[in-house]
Amino acid sequence: MPRIIVCLKQAIDVNQLKADPSTRRLVTAGVSRKISDFDKNALEEAVRLKEKLGGEIVTVTASGEDAKTSIREALAIGADKGYFINDEALLDSDTLATSFVLAEAVRKIGQFDLILCGEASIDGFSAQVGPRIAELLNIPVITYARKISLEGNVVTVERTLEDRYETVKTKTPAIVTVTKEINEPRIPSLMAIMKASKKEIVTWKLADINVPLEKVGETGSGVRIMDVLAPKVERKRIVIEGENPAEIAEKLVKALIQEGMVGR
Amino acid sequence: MSEHIGVWVFSENYNLMLELLAGGSMLATNRKTELAVVLLGSGVESKADELIKHGADKVFVVDSSRLKDFQIETYLSALTNLVTGNKPEILLIGSTKNGKELASRLAARLETGCTPDCSQLAINEEGQLVTKRIVYSGNAVVTATYRKKPQIATVPPRTFEKLEPKERSGEIVKAEVEVEESKIEVVGVNRMEVADVKIEDARIVVCGGRGIEKKEDFKPLEELAKLLGGQVGNTRPLAEDRKWFTGWVGLSGKKIKPTLYVGCGISGMIQHVAGMRDSQVVVAVNRDPEAAIFEVADYVIVGDLYEIVPAIVKELKKTLG
Numbered sequence: 001m002p003r004i005i006v007c008l009k010q011a012i013d014v015n016q017l018k019a020d021p022s023t024r025r026l027v028t029a030g031v032s033r034k035i036s037d038f039d040k041n042a043l044e045e046a047v048r049l050k051e052k053l054g055g056e057i058v059t060v061t062a063s064g065e066d067a068k069t070s071i072r073e074a075l076a077i078g079a080d081k082g083y084f085i086n087d088e089a090l091l092d093s094d095t096l097a098t099s100f101v102l103a104e105a106v107r108k109i110g111q112f113d114l115i116l117c118g119e120a121s122i123d124g125f126s127a128q129v130g131p132r133i134a135e136l137l138n139i140p141v142i143t144y145a146r147k148i149s150l151e152g153n154v155v156t157v158e159r160t161l162e163d164r165y166e167t168v169k170t171k172t173p174a175i176v177t178v179t180k181e182i183n184e185p186r187i188p189s190l191m192a193i194m195k196a197s198k199k200e201i202v203t204w205k206l207a208d209i210n211v212p213l214e215k216v217g218e219t220g221s222g223v224r225i226m227d228v229l230a231p232k233v234e235r236k237r238i239v240i241e242g243e244n245p246a247e248i249a250e251k252l253v254k255a256l257i258q259e260g261m262v263g264r
Numbered sequence: 265m266s267e268h269i270g271v272w273v274f275s276e277n278y279n280l281m282l283e284l285l286a287g288g289s290m291l292a293t294n295r296k297t298e299l300a301v302v303l304l305g306s307g308v309e310s311k312a313d314e315l316i317k318h319g320a321d322k323v324f325v326v327d328s329s330r331l332k333d334f335q336i337e338t339y340l341s342a343l344t345n346l347v348t349g350n351k352p353e354i355l356l357i358g359s360t361k362n363g364k365e366l367a368s369r370l371a372a373r374l375e376t377g378c379t380p381d382c383s384q385l386a387i388n389e390e391g392q393l394v395t396k397r398i399v400y401s402g403n404a405v406v407t408a409t410y411r412k413k414p415q416i417a418t419v420p421p422r423t424f425e426k427l428e429p430k431e432r433s434g435e436i437v438k439a440e441v442e443v444e445e446s447k448i449e450v451v452g453v454n455r456m457e458v459a460d461v462k463i464e465d466a467r468i469v470v471c472g473g474r475g476i477e478k479k480e481d482f483k484p485l486e487e488l489a490k491l492l493g494g495q496v497g498n499t500r501p502l503a504e505d506r507k508w509f510t511g512w513v514g515l516s517g518k519k520i521k522p523t524l525y526v527g528c529g530i531s532g533m534i535q536h537v538a539g540m541r542d543s544q545v546v547v548a549v550n551r552d553p554e555a556a557i558f559e560v561a562d563y564v565i566v567g568d569l570y571e572i573v574p575a576i577v578k579e580l581k582k583t584l585g
Contacts, residue, residue, distance in 0.1 A: 014401040014534070026404055095368070096377055096412075123400055125515070126380045128368035135372035140447040143365045156451070161361050167452035180516065181504060219411075222377020226407040228399065235546065236562040245575035248565055252547065253579045255563060259545050261468070261524045262492065262583065
């Protein structure tokens with residue numbers, strides 16, 4: 001029976017973000033954290049595979065902040081156990097550092113058939129962590145999955161690319177990153193939430209997985225962030241009004257002709 | 265770190281690679297260094313001249329029957345071996361989905377940083393690559409540089425315009441590198457509907473959102489798009505929730521930058537805006553005067569798209585004769 005590891009990121013809820021209009025700096029204070037959307041799809045897919053094939057699901061999360069509430073939610077959705085690498089030194093880690101930590105954690109967690117990740121996180125959206133972990137563990141990776149089937153030691157995946165769907169297969173152990181279209185994550189029942197409170201969350205410091213401090217945080221990162229600002233909006237915002245749709249249409253077409261958009 | 269020299273570009277998508285040469289050329293000029301391109305495939309050597317005409321000073325050609333079709337692992341191993349042997353300081357890779365996976369894995373092998381989907385590239389006073397890209401679902405632009413080399417960035421289609429080809433001299437280096445076997449076997453490919461494919465290339469896009477009640481109601485939008493010489497697009501809910509389409513315009517879908525974007529019945533969720541923000545002129549039609557799409561519009565029309573769109577079609581027909 002398969003053992004599946006799901007990588008979960010606790011991300012900032014991007015829909016709650018606002019920027020200070022004068023400085024264009026983001027206001028993150030008071031913005032809640034949640035399981036990154038696509039990672040929730042990965043977890044849901046793991047639960048569906050377990051419902052079919054049996055086995056075990058463990059989650060792994062690395063964060064410099066507290067993420068226990070998110071991990072507890074994952075346990076309620078259907079994970080059996082959560083591993084949490086919680087260390088302040090992880091703050092400001094990029095994908096190079098984060099992947100290293102997750103790969104080392106996976107080594108300590110031990111045997112597995114499949115690692116599932118979201119295609120990208122909802123905040124950074126870099127889509128790098130899954131492929132990077134695969135390289136560090138030297139196992140195959142399949143990205144952008146919209147369908148997964150697991151038979152014995154072969155995983156078959158339908159991938160969504162720009163202009164086509166591609167069906168590919170490889171041998172396990174392997175990593176698959178999933179898209180949002182793969183499933184609709186369930187909302188856990190009250191019963192499941194209560195049961196989850198009895199499941200185990202294993203918390204590790206970096207030292208517990210033998211990750212030296214220089215491998216994480218700013219020093220362990222390949223990318224150095226200079227600033228994060230709300231995008232500039234430079235639009236004319238001309239309101240077109242009229243007595244009736246025909247008059248509005250006439251004004252718009254006139255404006256579009258002046259912009260050089262019509263009649264070429 | 266100082267032994268890293270030169271700007272390199274690569275994409276498995278040849279047309280995108282020509283665009284990357286324009287971006288790479290700007291960086292190489294700035295760094296007073298050479299621009300190289302990596303050409304992988306089987307029987308591809310004849311393309312080297314065209315790459316030189318489009319700005320490459322050097323073309324690394326790996327011509328092997330094992331590289332005939334794009335497979336991530338075979339391409340990745342060839343690229344890794346070339347980069348390790350030659351140590352470029354900057355490497356631009358085309359931001360296709362496969363290209364992003366390739367770049368991530370290359371960065372992992374080389375233990376370096378990678379910034380994906382860059383919309384702007386520059387060189388700072390220290391001579392480092394500086395990138396800009398959208399994060400937080402379109403809520404912010406992050407400016408970043410690197411701590412390690414090579415500095416890897418992926419660049420989406422249409423970020424740079426191809427240079428005008430001109431006669432210039434360049435060096436063609438035939439390289440022999442080891443190519444790994446692919447661990448992934450492709451067992452089938454299904455094309456998506458053609459209509460969904462090329463919206464990135466459309467000069468004009470008329471986009472529909474949740475304000476459109478039935479799929480048939482796209483007819484006036486299609487008519488408008490046709491009159492303007494463009495294409496129709498849609499938001500994510502129309503594809504994912506209503507299953508009317510397979511693709512969508514947005515952060516997680518197609519990023520478009522047409523000269524004209526007309527949004528009909530689109531509320532302007534930040535994820536959608538991230539996919540159309542770079543449009544040259546934006547027109548938005550929505551019944552709700554508070555709709556967020558109006559914040560990013562040049563022409564704001566508060567009204568019922570079921571009345572406004574047919575009226576624009578009628579007016580255009582009159583104007584165009």
